[in-house]
Amino acid sequence: MEQMIKLTIDNKEVEVAKGTTMLTAAKQIGVEIPTLCHMHLEDMNIEHNPGGCRICVVEVDGRRNLAPSCNSKCEAGMNIKTHSMRVLNARKTVMELMLSDHPFDCLVCAKSGNCDLQTIAQNLGVREIHYAGAKSTYKVDTSPAIIRDMDKCIMCRRCETMCNDVQTVGALSAINRGFESVVAPAFEMDLEKSTCTYCGQCVAVCPTGALTEKDHTNQLIRDLANPNKTVVVQTAPAVRAALGEEFGMEVGTLVTGKMVTALRNLGFDSVFDTDFAADLTIMEEGTELLQRLGAHLKGDKDVKLPILTSCCPGWVNFFEHHFPEMKDIPSTARSPQQMFGPIAKNYLAKEMGVKREDMIVVSIMPCLAKKYECQRDEFKVDGDPDVNYSISTRELANLIKQANMDFVTLPEEDFDNPMGESTGAGVIFGTTGGVIEAATRTAYEVYTGKTLEKVDFNALRGMEGIRSAKVDFDGLELNIGIAHGLGNARKLLEEVRDGKSNYHAIEIMACPGGCIGGGGQPLHHGDTSVLAKRAAALYREDAGKAIRKSHENPYIIKLYEEFLGKPCGELSHKLLHTHYFDKKNEIEIE
Amino acid sequence: MAKIKLAKDKIEKLIDICKSFNNEGSELINVLHQAQHNFGYLPAEVQEVVARELDVSVAHVYGVVTFYSFFTMVPMGEFPISVCMGTACYVRGAEKVLEELKKHLKVPIGETTEDGKFSISCLRCVGACGLAPVVTIGERTYGRVAAGDVADILKEYQN
Ligand code: SF4
Numbered sequence: 076m077e078q079m080i081k082l083t084i085d086n087k088e089v090e091v092a093k094g095t096t097m098l099t100a101a102k103q104i105g106v107e108i109p110t111l112c113h114m115h116l117e118d119m120n121i122e123h124n125p126g127g128c129r130i131c132v133v134e135v136d137g138r139r140n141l142a143p144s145c146n147s148k149c150e151a152g153m154n155i156k157t158h159s160m161r162v163l164n165a166r167k168t169v170m171e172l173m174l175s176d177h178p179f180d181c182l183v184c185a186k187s188g189n190c191d192l193q194t195i196a197q198n199l200g201v202r203e204i205h206y207a208g209a210k211s212t213y214k215v216d217t218s219p220a221i222i223r224d225m226d227k228c229i230m231c232r233r234c235e236t237m238c239n240d241v242q243t244v245g246a247l248s249a250i251n252r253g254f255e256s257v258v259a260p261a262f263e264m265d266l267e268k269s270t271c272t273y274c275g276q277c278v279a280v281c282p283t284g285a286l287t288e289k290d291h292t293n294q295l296i297r298d299l300a301n302p303n304k305t306v307v308v309q310t311a312p313a314v315r316a317a318l319g320e321e322f323g324m325e326v327g328t329l330v331t332g333k334m335v336t337a338l339r340n341l342g343f344d345s346v347f348d349t350d351f352a353a354d355l356t357i358m359e360e361g362t363e364l365l366q367r368l369g370a371h372l373k374g375d376k377d378v379k380l381p382i383l384t385s386c387c388p389g390w391v392n393f394f395e396h397h398f399p400e401m402k403d404i405p406s407t408a409r410s411p412q413q414m415f416g417p418i419a420k421n422y423l424a425k426e427m428g429v430k431r432e433d434m435i436v437v438s439i440m441p442c443l444a445k446k447y448e449c450q451r452d453e454f455k456v457d458g459d460p461d462v463n464y465s466i467s468t469r470e471l472a473n474l475i476k477q478a479n480m481d482f483v484t485l486p487e488e489d490f491d492n493p494m495g496e497s498t499g500a501g502v503i504f505g506t507t508g509g510v511i512e513a514a515t516r517t518a519y520e521v522y523t524g525k526t527l528e529k530v531d532f533n534a535l536r537g538m539e540g541i542r543s544a545k546v547d548f549d550g551l552e553l554n555i556g557i558a559h560g561l562g563n564a565r566k567l568l569e570e571v572r573d574g575k576s577n578y579h580a581i582e583i584m585a586c587p588g589g590c591i592g593g594g595g596q597p598l599h600h601g602d603t604s605v606l607a608k609r610a611a612a613l614y615r616e617d618a619g620k621a622i623r624k625s626h627e628n629p630y631i632i633k634l635y636e637e638f639l640g641k642p643c644g645e646l647s648h649k650l651l652h653t654h655y656f657d658k659k660n661e662i663e664i665e
Numbered sequence: 666m667a668k669i670k671l672a673k674d675k676i677e678k679l680i681d682i683c684k685s686f687n688n689e690g691s692e693l694i695n696v697l698h699q700a701q702h703n704f705g706y707l708p709a710e711v712q713e714v715v716a717r718e719l720d721v722s723v724a725h726v727y728g729v730v731t732f733y734s735f736f737t738m739v740p741m742g743e744f745p746i747s748v749c750m751g752t753a754c755y756v757r758g759a760e761k762v763l764e765e766l767k768k769h770l771k772v773p774i775g776e777t778t779e780d781g782k783f784s785i786s787c788l789r790c791v792g793a794c795g796l797a798p799v800v801t802i803g804e805r806t807y808g809r810v811a812a813g814d815v816a817d818i819l820k821e822y823q824n
């Protein structure tokens with residue numbers, strides 16, 4: 076049994092397990108000590124506590140020095156004060172020193188209002204900086220998805236933990252020492268040249284404005300105001316499960332209808348759903364799975380199994396950089412975002428009587444990697460991208476605020492047709508396990524020719540980093556693997572590479588939790604319990620849908636009849652599939 | 666696919682060095698020491714190979730190289746100059762000597778003059794405090810150096 080100890084915090088007695096930090100013990104009695112460098116992602120079992128910033132100091136009776144509560148352990152009989160005069164003065168000094176090397180950009184900073192540094196400075200009542208010192212000046216690094224403004228970095232190194240430990244990408248490291256130190260890619264190259272996958276997990280945990288997304292809202296406002304452009308929008312599944320948080324709504328509230336109304340109010344000509352394209356992805360990816368599986372069962376030795384999902388561009392970037400030797404294993408199906416684009420510009424545009432060059436396709440995504448994905452060359456026609464640009468959930472929230480809408484009281488409207496109609500299968504794409512569940516629903520019926528009685532595959536759901544399940548396809552047992560977070564993906568991938576696994580299909584999502592935990596979502600400030608709540612919201616929307624299998628979506632059926640022909644057919648291959656690149660640095664002998 | 670170019674014998678040497686430390690990521694600092702000892706400096710290509718061999722990220726290797734002042738990414742000059750910044754040297758004006766050197770050679774600490782002749786670095790105490798401030802150039806040691814001596818000392822190497 077765990078040994079329990081008793082101590083006093085702010086005159087209240089508290090009992091905790093031995094080894095508990097002072098910070099956690101304080102939380103137990105409702106005392107929130109401010110923290111900056113500390114980050115505890117409980118569901119991922121990751122605690123980052125370098126003890127570097129010292130904003131969390133507390134006073135311990137009988138000790139000469141103040142203790143950083145985030146990485147100091149409680150001891151029996153301790154008497155801790157979390158807001159004595161000495162503590163508050165020390166915190167203020169720490170904050171003033173940090174601010175003395177921080178640009179005074181708050182009024183125009185993208186993070187303003189959502190910045191931990193700003194919030195804590197305000198809470199501490201810092202009104203004046205008593206220290207003048209040299210300020211760092213770094214060049215701002217702008218990539219297609221992420222902007223690094225290291226003048227605003229406070230060296231908490233949370234981004235490093237995300238990139239190196241959670242994602243195992245290793246794009247970032249602390250470099251130099253002392254005043255010169257900063258977090259940067261190797262050789263201080265631009266992020267774009269590094270092995271970064273644009274998963275955005277570093278952005279999601281950065282407490283300041285040092286890491287932010289590349290903002291496309293001004294471009295959007297310009298296009299919406301241009302009478303010669305037809306601007307259509309697609310919204311990813313995960314957005315509706317999180318957008319409400321930006322307006323103070325309870326975590327896990329579904330705001331699908333309000334979001335549609337808001338987008339219409341903003342002036343989009345049509346409001347469509349990426350879920351429609353997700354259904355299309357299932358048609359293509361599911362067909363590819365069955366083709367490969369069929370060939371395998373017939374004894375074809377060359378066929379590659381398992382098939383890996385390819386709908387997450389962060390994951391695509393990851394294997395292109397880290398596992399290029401396996402680039403023929405993932406499905407060639409494009410992500411839903413990139414399926415929506417060509418259908419909109421080649422099919423819908425004709426239906427609407429709009430010229431391709433006059434149509435602007437915008438996507439609202441929980442994701443930063445999609446910002447990069449939509450401007451990859453293979454997704455352009457004569458330089459015109461299928462999807463013009465991608466806006467994050469956070470950016471959409473800001474735009475709604477700019478447009479003076481009271482989001483919470485907005486009425487609820489429906490998506491436009493035809494590309495707004497989707498099934499429950501498309502909705503659950505937004506959470507880990509959802510893509511493979513959606514694919515299973517369709518593949519099962521196509522393969523067995525039978526109707527699936529129970530569409531809920533609970534074995535595929537959950538938040539564990541790596542999961543596996545067996546699904547019975549009428550006598551044929553399919554082994555399915557699921558990984559979310561790139562560190563987990565790496566583990567599964569290494570098993571596949573080393574021939575240690577017997578999966579038929581694997582779903583991989585770059586972000587912990589899947590897209591609901593994407594780098595463009597409302598910031599969870601380290602509280603990963605929001606992920607399960609967002610996932611539950613998506614499963615609720617799925618359960619409430621009349622149609623829950625992608626191949627039963629009437630508009631998808633019509634699209635194949637009128638335009639595409641058959642899944643994985645010639646036109647599909649041209650418009651809906653892609654190929655991958657080897658992006659690994661090769662060491663060449665000179 | 667970006668290419669990193671490095672001569673064959675250098676790659677082989679690096680692979681050997683890494684092997685002698687069992688390709689352990691935790692031996693990174695020792696590996697880098699050996700590599701610098703062999704090549705004189707640690708250019709990006711060398712760091713890429715080390716990262717690959719030890720299975721650590723290049724960013725991490727670069728982080729370590731930039732953290733420790735004894736690692737350098739630029740080739741040292743024909744005559745590497747080191748100024749001792751130990752306490753004794755410091756209080757006796759080593760900083761002024763350093764400033765004077767930088768002024769004459771027009772390069773910052775850690776870099777090499779364009780003609781490849783001189784490079785400047787700082788050292789922690791070299792243990793010759795009696796001679797403070799101490800400057801070493803190549804194998805030679807100069808004691809009790811004053812800022813005013815710098816020009817004359819450098820002249821010895823001018824041709
Ligand atoms: S976006 Fe992802 S891969 Fe890129 S630096 Fe951030 S955490 Fe690393």
Ligand code: SF4
Pocket residue numbers: 227228229230231232233234235258277280281282283285286
């Ligand atoms: S970039 Fe942000 S997360 Fe990374 S160390 Fe700096 S402040 Fe922390």
Ligand code: SF4
Pocket residue numbers: 273274386387388389390441442443444445584585586589590591592593594
């Ligand atoms: S998991 Fe979703 S949000 Fe994250 S990178 Fe992949 S597609 Fe984007």
Ligand code: FES
Pocket residue numbers: 109110111112113125126127128129130131132143144145146
């Ligand atoms: S939060 Fe405790 S030291 Fe930074």
